[in-house]
Amino acid sequence: MLVLAVVIILSVGLGSRGLSPAQVWRGLVDHASPLFGVVHEMRLPRTLLGLLAGAALGLAGAIMQALTRNPLADPGLLGINAGASAAVASSAAFLGVATFAGYVWFALLGAAGVTAGVYAIGGGRTATPARLALAGAALNAALYSYVSAVMLLNAASLERMRFWTVGSLAGADMGTVVRVLPFVAAGGVLALACARPLNALALGDDAARALGARPATVRAAVIIAVTLLCGAATAACGPIIFVGLLVPHLVRPFTGPDLRWLLPYCAVLSPALLLGADVLARILGSPGELQVGTVTAVLGGPLFLTLVIRKRAVRG
Numbered sequence: 001m002l003v004l005a006v007v008i009i010l011s012v013g014l015g016s017r018g019l020s021p022a023q024v025w026r027g028l029v030d031h032a033s034p035l036f037g038v039v040h041e042m043r044l045p046r047t048l049l050g051l052l053a054g055a056a057l058g059l060a061g062a063i064m065q066a067l068t069r070n071p072l073a074d075p076g077l078l079g080i081n082a083g084a085s086a087a088v089a090s091s092a093a094f095l096g097v098a099t100f101a102g103y104v105w106f107a108l109l110g111a112a113g114v115t116a117g118v119y120a121i122g123g124g125r126t127a128t129p130a131r132l133a134l135a136g137a138a139l140n141a142a143l144y145s146y147v148s149a150v151m152l153l154n155a156a157s158l159e160r161m162r163f164w165t166v167g168s169l170a171g172a173d174m175g176t177v178v179r180v181l182p183f184v185a186a187g188g189v190l191a192l193a194c195a196r197p198l199n200a201l202a203l204g205d206d207a208a209r210a211l212g213a214r215p216a217t218v219r220a221a222v223i224i225a226v227t228l229l230c231g232a233a234t235a236a237c238g239p240i241i242f243v244g245l246l247v248p249h250l251v252r253p254f255t256g257p258d259l260r261w262l263l264p265y266c267a268v269l270s271p272a273l274l275l276g277a278d279v280l281a282r283i284l285g286s287p288g289e290l291q292v293g294t295v296t297a298v299l300g301g302p303l304f305l306t307l308v309i310r311k312r313a314v315r316g
Helices: 002-013 021-029 036-068 080-094 100-121 129-153 155-161 174-194 195-201 203-210 216-238 243-254 261-283 292-315
Strands: none
Touching: 002 021, 002 036, 002 261, 021 036, 036 195, 036 216, 036 243, 036 261, 080 100, 080 129, 080 216, 100 129, 100 174, 100 216, 174 195, 174 216, 174 261, 195 203, 195 216, 195 261, 203 216, 216 261, 243 261, 243 292, 261 292
């Protein structure tokens, strides 16, 4: 929580004009301050959207890894973000949709379709981590190729979506934050409610039934939660990878495998990671800025490789 608080202050304070913590506070509470408009119209919506999107991606990654028993499960790597992106790109290119209120329903539909598709292609109840990873990689590649083709063939959609496709918080406004909040809240509550039954499901379907869980119902609830979380985050910010994959691995040394502890920690650390990447994007791209999706991709790979190497060293 302390790390998250520090990152929030940095996110509101850093930009084309740096603000001290005292200036940030005056901009938040003093209507007469010349910084009030800067903080409330630009910095605060961006920070709040980063909080919501980060929490959504972290929770989605954690429950996906638990459901599939695959440590590589991630909304980005398994193609779920790509499904939402493909649906949004299609709606923008062929239907002229240009607002979050329109994007979100297509994003939810695309995320739901790919989530169900990856699980079915991977073998359903008999799915193995390898089969799920292969199915997700194949769908991910195909869908992103489709998105690229749609954007290249439609100059208007290319101009409108070229920053969105790499993942960005730059276009955030309070209206988008208000619209995305119900989807993330519903998905988050459902994900947290699945913690105990997912713990039981880790022992196998028969043991889960003996403990009172219903495997089919749990799987359906997880798919709905992932759809709400990933669809809303992707519609608002574009596809952002590695957050959902990396954070559960960072959290497990502190919480262990118990999802009743793991999920709340992910909900706190994921937005800290995403907002931290956004702050770094502003610093590295000064006087302009990089897109946060680019920074998470560049940083996520080496960090994840470091975790894998350390785990192998511990096992050795």
